[in-house]
Amino acid sequence: MPDIREARAALTRRILDGEGKASPSERRAAFHDSGLGEPLEALVDKVARHANRVTDEDIAAARASGLSEDEVFEIVVCAAVGQAARQYDAALSALEAAAAGRG
């Protein structure tokens, strides 16, 4: 499915490098789940690891730190896509190794 690789790459390019309200470095940090200060780090980490534990207070804390709703929207999207991309890449490497081992 070459189309889907292209589509996924386009999504990543858009959210990280395209126009946005949050800075590209903040979006990138959210995508990689690293290098953010509190309270964003706590929110991004929850989105990446156990999104069903995100609470109203987590979002309120991010807003209270001075972020607009649009910035929070972008950062949460970047965190979710980043985690799913890491899972995908890890699984693809395992698949390539397994397929190579089978000959």
Add this chain to the structure above:
Amino acid sequence: MRLRVLEDGHGFATKALFALIRTASRQPVLDIIKLAKYRPDFYGDPMSKVTQEAMRGPSAWSVGDRELMAASIAKTNECEFCTKAHTAVAQGAYGDGKKVSAALSDLLSDHAAEVVGEPLRATLLMLGKLTREHTVTEEEMRAVLAAGASRQQIEDALAVCFSFNVIGRLADAFGFSVPGPEALEAGAKYLLARGYR
């Protein structure tokens, strides 16, 4: 939803579209639609292309199989919105709920082995591990290949996994409300007829 912009920050044309959907379906607009239509050039449009290709693009997996993968991934993430939505779509795609309920209750049971069959069962187990622990080993991948899944089928399943690990996270982080049975049924019919575009 936890962000007001996702609830009502849409442009005039989109709000008109939502009014049309409410009238035609006699159901509230689902939060997933509100998210996809908010600043769609940022997330909704590029993500729809990814999901449409994963769920409806060419694949050796049937639409039912892929919807079942989506439901199973959502269940692993404990995302109530996505689990309910895609359980309904998978049941609709298969035409009955036997395979879906067997797969979502206990994949390791003899009953699931018989009803779900390989290589779908081994693939669902691998996707569960990947979703839960964020990684899988080479050995675990070998088990899926040994169960009869082709390399391409595994890649296709990983594409489904990518989409639903994004969507489930957003549903939970933004606090989607879980629709009632009638809205779920209407949503499932729409996704079967029209896909994710």
